[in-house]
Amino acid sequence: MVKEISLGIGIAVVIFLAFQGINLVPTLVLIGVGYFLFNLFKKQGLGSSNNFNTHQKSNKEAADVTFEDIGGQETAKNEILEALEFVRDIDDVKSLGIRPLKGIMLSGPPGTGKTLMAKAVARHIDSAFISTSGSEFVEMYAGVGAKRVRELFEKAKDLARKEDKTNAVIFIDEIEILGGKRGQNSSHLEYDQTLNQLLVELDGMSIDDEINILVIGATNRIDILDKAILRPGRFDRIVKVDLPDKEGRHNILEIHTQNKPLAEDVDLEQIAKETFRFSGAQLESLANEAAIMAMRDDSKEIRSEHFKEAIDKVMMGEKLNRRPQEEELKRVAYHETGHALVAEFVKPGSVSTINITSRGKALGYVRHNPEDDHYLQTLDYIRGQIAVCIAGAITEEKILGNRSTGATNDFKKATELAKKIIFGGMSELGVVSKEHLTSDKIHKEINKIITAEEKRVNKWIDSNQEVILEVGEILLEEESIRGEEFRKKLKIESEIA
CATH class of the missing domain: 3.40.50.300 (P-loop containing nucleotide triphosphate hydrolases)
Known part of the structure; x- marks a missing residue:
């Protein structure tokens, strides 16, 4: 109301002065500039305190x-x-x-x-x-x-x-x-x-x-x-306020599923195991996504399969519409099967799902199922992780005769793991100072560590090519295979470290 009255008075004054023959152009320009600066300062917080x-x-x-x-x-x-x-x-x-x-x-x-x-x-x-x-x-x-x-x-x-x-x-x-x-x-x-x-x-x-x-x-x-x-x-x-451990994740899942109808096959403790390094916000999103997937299926209860699909979505992103060509898809299937095979030899029972559905930037993936949270890593554990990383590319080479760029991130991760061994004092170099090692020396030691793992991986793949071919065909037809079914086909008789 005050603004309207002031505006009316201003207009009346301008009209009166104009009738008196006074040149109002300089005055109007000054008023316009002042109004502009006032609003600018006000926007930046230099005016009324109410703008904060x-x-x-x-x-x-x-x-x-x-x-x-x-x-x-x-x-x-x-x-x-x-x-x-x-x-x-x-x-x-x-x-x-x-x-x-x-x-x-x-x-x-x-x-x-x-x-x-x-x-x-x-x-x-x-x-x-x-x-x-x-x-x-x-x-x-x-x-x-x-x-x-x-x-x-x-x-x-x-x-x-x-x-x-x-x-x-x-x-x-x-x-x-x-x-x-x-x-x-x-x-x-x-x-x-x-x-x-x-x-x-x-x-x-x-x-x-x-x-x-x-x-x-x-x-x-x-x-x-x-x-x-x-x-x-x-x-x-x-x-x-750190990321929750397995017990903490179980507790968070219980809180976020209180208002959701869960089917009898849902095991929150198992889901907590499969969500290592998930934050509380990610677990809340997981429970919500599982409910959305149940609604899509016209299901009145949220089943275990909905949670498994939701875990993949939270970790990797939504399924993409793109589908690689048949030859590329076959390469992805063998690549992921190679990862899963070596993972089972390194730690039997660790594979949860093998999938060749495109999500995010990944054309396929193997979801692992850690039994316990690891905060310290031993030499054997890191060596096993390196073996899993390079297994996809080696499988491609064994089955299809050559490698592809799909292993770029795998090799990058394998290199970082090898550096952990070196700077953790677990390599043949012993305890070393990062600052005093030349890049050439580091490169040679990384190459030596990865080459040693390649020998193990080659042996496992050579003795299980039939399984790789069989699982690859299943993936091409069904897009995914559960860890339990994969282990039945693999028939690992004993743990190999």
């Missing part, structure tokens, strides 16, 4: 998340809950002269539940919740980021007062953007000014404040954070 785009969550969204809803992170949850006692028992903290808990840094890969944990914290201590991202603070204009940091803390306090709470949680995702090491951007001091302001706000927080603010940062690049932000008295707790 923080995502305020009136406890409604945060209240929906509890620590019980977060699976597979028991260690991280226990560490956070212990730290939150300093916030909940504020009277005891004051009586013992303990400084307030100002910040918690959550560090870990994407999709592990850092945002959920921040919301669960807000619910646990009954606080207002406000979230933002590190990228929201940095602009091309000096001083904008620092101004927005001040606004953020003021908004958190205002939100807490509005909701009649004594605590407020500020969650900053991707905090490495504003908290990176100072001095890295010598041509852009805005980054340093923004971080300095955040440090000032953290240092200014006191146990006697009307509103107690807890800052939670989340990052998957803790190595690039400035040391000043991580020192005690600012972010007092650094909590590692």
Whole structure:
């Protein structure tokens, strides 16, 4: 309404002055330029403070998340809950002269539940919740980021007062953007000014404040954070939120399938085994994709086959419409069978599925079924993985007479595994320094390691060519074969290391 009245008055004034014979062109140009600059500065955040785009969550969204809803992170949850006692028992903290808990840094890969944990914290201590991202603070204009940091803390306090709470949680995702090491951007001091302001706000927080603010940062690049932000008295707790182990994955799957009708043949423990290094977000997507596939099949229950298909989709991507020519498809079938055959000799029972359906960038793939999570790798294990990598190309050569570019990524992976052996002190070179080894010496040792595995692979393929041909024909006809059926045809009598 005010805008309309002002516009009307302005037009009336312009008409009146025009009738008086006054030249209004210079004045109108100046007004136009001023209006343009005002809107530009306002857009960049130099005008009204209302333009700062923080995502305020009136406890409604945060209240929906509890620590019980977060699976597979028991260690991280226990560490956070212990730290939150300093916030909940504020009277005891004051009586013992303990400084307030100002910040918690959550560090870990994407999709592990850092945002959920921040919301669960807000619910646990009954606080207002406000979230933002590190990228929201940095602009091309000096001083904008620092101004927005001040606004953020003021908004958190205002939100807490509005909701009649004594605590407020500020969650900053991707905090490495504003908290990176100072001095890295010598041509852009805005980054340093923004971080300095955040440090000032953290240092200014006191146990006697009307509103107690807890800052939670989340990052998957803790190595690039400035040391000043991580020192005690600012972010007092650094909590590692890692990828879940097998038990954690089982727990997450149980949470995300509570509202889904599962068939009797679904074994969540087995699915947890097959999803090594899946994050919580990927497991949630897996359960959702399995339900979608059940709906496509007009099934009222989600069956084991839907989960297996969903695992492939989450790992490799959606099936592609492209279909290689018959000759190429035959090569892919033999290539993947070679991978699977050697995998079974290296570790019997490890193959879950062989498939020649195109997904993502892969024309075919072998999905393995690890029995247990491995965090340390032995020499025998790495040698076995190298053998599996090079088996596809060797099978092509044995059956079809030559190799193809389809093994490029396999060889790249085999080379990286050979380097692990060398730099892990497990090669004939003994314990070595990476810096003091010449590239020629490294190349020779890599070649020696891979050649030794080629001899093993050649022996296994030579003695099982009939099986490879038979399985290849099945794949060409049906596109996939289960590990159990493959093992029946292979008839491995004993484990060969």
